Amino acid sequence: MGLGALLSVQNAFSYPITIQSCGKPVTITHRPTHAVIHDVNMAEMAFALHLQPFMAGVTGISGWNKRTPAFQKKLGALPEIATHYPTLEQLLNAGTDFFFAGWNYGMHVGGDVTPExxxxxxxxxxxxxxxxxxxxxxxxxxxxxxxxxDEERLGQVFDRTAEAQSLVEGWKNRVRAVQSRLVGHHPLRVFLYDSGRDRPFTAGKYALATELIWLGGGQNIFSDLPTNWGSASWENVAVRDPEAILIVDYGSGISESLAFLRSHPLLIENAALKANRILAVRYDEMTPSPANIDAIEKISVFLHPETKP
Known part of the structure; x- marks a missing residue:
């Protein structure tokens, strides 16, 4: 049997498959050949499985983030179909046969692009x-x-199950290594500043960023905010008195954000700002992506430098 025939037989047994997406079954009839992936974090999840040959393009990258040379190299010649959220027309024009996105990550409830x-x-x-x-x-x-x-589901969709499982196992090993080094260390209070002047936009109870901070040896001061990402108040930032501050870098550096925080009247006495206990974190490090593992390692050394391997 030739290789082409063998692959056809394997695909015949592999598809259709059904995956769970937000608790609902989604049937994949064939391996996608024109997938569109939204946002830098989900694109990195696709790139980790080398899915570029099966992609039609990406959406929602340059509208918020500056592309790093490393990201651009992985993207190659793939086009950015929409700089922000794509329209249904844009996805159809791209011949999309699979879309990986999220609510408030490429889709709005009630918008024209939804799973339905x-x-x-x-x-x-x-x-x-x-x-x-x-x-x-x-x-x-x-x-x-x-x-x-999500990484393993992506592997299922593209017949990359073994590769996805291997990736995940490697990530778990790295996280376990950090946890072993942090044993006996008290978590520090951490404020994650994304953006916002009138009110700080930050990670709340349901953001994976809150867990990343915890795994890095910190405690998100807004872990009780009942959302994944949302607005808090500067009064609460001051009262909760963070011992360290993370600032999200969208590719232009954090100097503007840091200058704003330093000049805020409610934060004049904050010890983290006085001691310059500030760490820049990339957007894709704080939203679900392979960079989460790097972030945990980076945060742990930042908060507890004595644990550096």
Whole structure:
């Protein structure tokens, strides 16, 4: 039997498959050849499995993030179909046969691009698990299983199950190594500043970022905010008195954000700012992506330098 015939037989046994997406079954009839992936974090999840040959392009990258040389190298010649959220027309024009996005990560509830509107066009959607709380699904504090499960689902969709499982096992080993080094260390209070002037936009109870901070030896001061990402108040930042501050870098550096924090009248006496206990973290490090593991390692050394391997 020739290689082509063998692959056909294997594919015949592999598809169709059914995966779970926000608790709903989604059937994949064939390995996608024109997948569209939204946002830098989900693109990195696809790139980790070398899915570029099966992609039509990406969406929602340059509207918020500056592309790093490393990201651009992985993207190659793949086009950015939409700089922000894609329209249904843009996805159809790209010949999309699979969409990986999330609620408030490429899709809005009630918008023209949803799993339902795409299904009506024969396009299956994998929804980022962290975002499922936007449609009423919460399962308590998020864990890295959100990342692990989504990566493995992506592997199933593209017949890369073994590769995805190997990736996840490697990530778990790295996280276990950090946890062993942090034994006996008290978590420090951490404020994660994304953006916002009138009110700080930050990670809340259902953001994976909250778990990443915890695994790095910290405690998110807004871990009680009942959302994944949302607005808090500067009064609460001051009262909760963070011992360290993480600032999200969208590719332009953090100097503007840091200058704003230093000049805020409610934060004049903050010890973290006075001691310059500030760490820049990339957007893809704080949203579900392979970079989460790097972030945990980086945060742990930042908060507890004595644990550096």
């Amino acid at each position: 509107t795409l299904a009506a066009q024969g396009i299956p959607t994998l929804v980022l698990s962290e975002s499922c709380m936007r449609v009423g699904q919460t399962s308590g504090r998020p864990t890295l299983d959100l990342l692990y499960d």
